[in-house]
Amino acid sequence: MAQGASAVTQKSGESLLFLTDEQLRKGIEAMFFAYRGFTADPDRILEEHGYGRAHHRAIHFIHRAPGTTVNNLLGILGVTKQSLNRVLRALIEDGLVESRVGHRDKRERHLYLTETGEALEQQLSDAQRERMRAAYRAAGPTAVAGFRQVLEAMMDPEMRRHFHRLADGGK
Secondary structure (H helix, E strand, O other), rough: OOOOOOEOEOOEEEEEEEHHHHHHHHHHHHHHHHHHHHHHHHHHHHHHHOOOOHHHHHHHHHOOOOOOEHHHHHHHOOHHHHHHHHHHHHHOOOEEEEEEEEEOOOEEEEEEEEEHHHHHHHHHHHHHHHHHHHHHHHOOOOHHHHHHHHHHEEEEOHHHHHHHHHHHOOO
């Protein structure tokens, strides 16, 4: 059991965990610093190309769901259309993303990574997978499962649906 935390008896299949404000503050700060570490290597790679994290997120999700629409990407990323258009314009102009007109609806734009885009995505994800793999190995399988539960519990319901759709190989 976590230091300073006490579990209450089972209630509807879940044990309730009580944490102090100090323990929660430490968890919040751990998330901030972990995120800095998680993004540090990709940030260095992106900087070489003149890109930022918004470009990384677009590249990541286009890779995960080739042919995704601009509207679907807007929903996943939760950014404004203007912001996403700026990012996509740069990625398209630089030859990393291809935008194709929809077959059924000519107004839709379907997004695909080019070979160059796939190579950059691979470089970025390799750096993050390496860091995640090392952290997961150090923490062990029980902690990994618990960590994923915590992350999913923190997601807004709509984001959780996107996450599960992507995890199941959907768009």
